[in-house]
Amino acid sequence: MRITQGQFSFLPDLTDDEIRRQCAYAIDQGWAVAVEFTDDPHPRNTYWEMWGIPMFDLKDAAGVLLEVNACRKSHPDKYVKVVAFDSRKGFESIRMCFIVNRPKDEPGFDLARTELRGRNVGYAIRPYAAVRPAGQRYG
């Protein structure tokens, strides 16, 4: 399957140049760009690992590409995403988020149902890969 988190997951994977253009848009807006990675793609896993702190004060996206490629080289079999932070009042949150790297095989999620009272069902979603310990999940 293909996890469709992020802004552009329904489009063909972005080329380096396309990634650079998106980062350039973020930098032009004055946002800080960061790179994060994980091998736990559960939708409620909010905190992916940080590849360095967000890059404040950058004027050009080439610097971001350096880090993206360094992260992808270090963790070729993990999910890697680019995140842009806006510190302005009224937002003070993330403004962009898109995946730039995926494991070769994405087995997806197991959906476990627990039957409760009154025909209620409790749902537990677990990534198949999470059966293995962190660091050994993909590739």
Next chain:
Amino acid sequence: MAEASPLRIETPAPDRVDLARLYGDSDIEKTLEEIDRELVGLEPVKTRIREVAALLLVERARRLIGLDTDPPSLHMSFTGNPGTGKTTVARRMAQILHRLGYVRRDHVVSVTRDDLVGQYIGHTAPKTKDVLKKAMGGVLFIDEAYYLYRPENERDYGQEAIEILLQVMEDHRDDLVVILAGYRDRMDTFFRSNPGMASRVAHHLDFPDYTADELCRIAELMADAMHYRFDAEACAALRDYVVRRMAQPRFANARSIRNALDRARLRQANRLFAARAAAPVDRHALQSISADDIRASRVFRQ
């Protein structure tokens, strides 16, 4: 919001290029004139800048016409004594490169060894990379670059910074231009000991010391900007001062002139204040720096 794409050819290649039009469109004439105006003297430097500009312009024309070449190496070294205008020219060079489309933006990040090299193991690489990322898209100006190389100290991390710089200077020529600066002889030694660095620097500009006349002119320009005036006697005193000061150690060209001017202002102020009971001061008195204000300098007593 699309940024200028420096070397992308989208239309079919023309079979002739109007260099005059290209020159006009690039608007670098304005920058070159600014250099002429802002910098006193430095004729050899100004000539060299125009030569480099012409080279870059013709390179651009060659690419437009389809003579596909590797991106030219633009890294430079500026050698000369302090206060000879190296930082000023670096900023103007960034503008020229930007207007000709060789760098995406015209910012200059100015650093010395301490900004690049760490104090402990593992500290250098992220430090250098941070600086490089901030400079990307523009120009990185490294002052007194030779301090990166300290072979006598085996625990020195400067070599690591040099390695990273070399790699970026080679692989990211589209993204970054590096200008190294410092004293002539020390830069020569640095390049001899680091042939990798030497091979990546294509343009060497030497910044000669100013002549005494040029320094007087600089002093006059600086004074004028601050609304001060030298009368005829003061001008003569000024020239005497400059000649003597140049011969003394630690002379930093324009910077030393600036300091001298500040000291002269201090003396003028004290002179006027001491005589405050005599008469009110007029505009002329407040603007004038006298010969005495200059000759009071220590330089004349040595």
Next chain:
Amino acid sequence: MNKPMGRRITDLTQRFKSGVLPYRQMGYWDPDYAPKDSDILAVFRITPQDGVDPEEAAAAVAGESSTATWTVVWTDRLTDYPHYQAKAYRLDPVPGTPGQYFAYIAYDLDLFEEGSIANLTASIIGNVFGFKPLKALRLEDMRVPPHYLKTFQGPATGIVVERERLNCFGRPLLGATMKPKLGLSGRNYGRVVYEALKGGLDFTKDDENINSQPFMYWRDRFLYCMEGVNKAVAQTGEIKGHYLNVTAATMEDMYERAEFARDLGSVIIMIDLVIGYTAIQSMAKWARRNSLILHLHRAGHSTYTRQKSHGISFRVIAKWMRMAGVDHIHAGTVVGKLEGDPNVIRGIYDTCRETHVRQNLEHGIFFDQPWASLNKLMPVASGGIHAGQMHQLVSYLGEDVVLQFGGGTIGHPMGIEAGAAANRVALEAIIKARNEGQDIWHDGPQILANAAKTCTPLRAALDTWKDVTFDYASTDSVDFVPTATAAG
């Protein structure tokens, strides 16, 4: 032609003598009054009956929406009367519409109960709209001072936190209302939810009149919908939701349904405007306490918001709803099947989303309105829109909006999942192009066609609906255009 009917009477014996006095003599018309920062201000579009003096009409509106009655009463003198009177302080003719005026009225903060939309509305619109001397009356805009705003909760979740909960940034959210509106059984309903969410939408939605009917009782609907939602989450790895409509006959029933939705793990519930302002505020409070997103369907609003001369402008309703505390509100699409002039819609969207809305007569915004850090309200665009309009939607409506394609998803020739995918691909392609600096307004159709090359469902959507537009003259529009000299 009527003679001016005199200024305010200051001699108290004269002022409070039994009998009938014109409102303007009772102090309700006061052109010298400078509104205080703590006053609540309103601007009404008044159409006096023929022969009625416009200043008297404005004063009458001020009077009848505050302290007055049709005759003088002695008990007025037991109070600090001038303090409680609303003051009509300004009257402008409406450009290009003889016989219509904008009347600006100021109300003191003490007239209102803290944190109560019911009280605010009962005061301002409770009495005056049927008033005989007026042919027509419309509440156009209000300025609510921070002194009063801060007594309200504001949106329970708000745009920023909603995005953080959904982990969805940098693009509009996508939704779809279930079709057919009525008749599906719970099990079949859940099927549509599953297909649409699996295909790529973020939300699916109960329609406003889906509450609990013989063809589908609410508990069954909730159970089947959550089955569809959770299956879709497992298939995609994204957080998804279905707006479970908890509208019911009584508050007790509503709380029961909302609690069940919460216990099932839904991220969002939905209410209809017709439950009333008090119920809406209760549900907003509940939503914040239980960390659910609260969607409001504006059911019934067009009965009083649509005509330009009489009623309440929707921008005022939106303002009240942001104060009351809903997180989503239907606010217009511009290019879809329902009423919406672009300038009016822009003013409404700004009222929902901005932290400080600037006065802009060309967008129908009469007052500067700072929002005192009340959360931002997510506007929802729903009604007759399809993937082929994606570039127009993003251009008009921006990024912080929920785009709902009910028919545009469920009516797709290749099925619901394909319909959802077509919408999602269209949206991502337009956003990507916009970020790269392309001109999506002009090149949108080409960008969509290019994206359709690698997405057959999008190709089919573009082909099926390429000729669909809804071009009718708007019944509501702004009065101020850039070339006219706006009076302040």
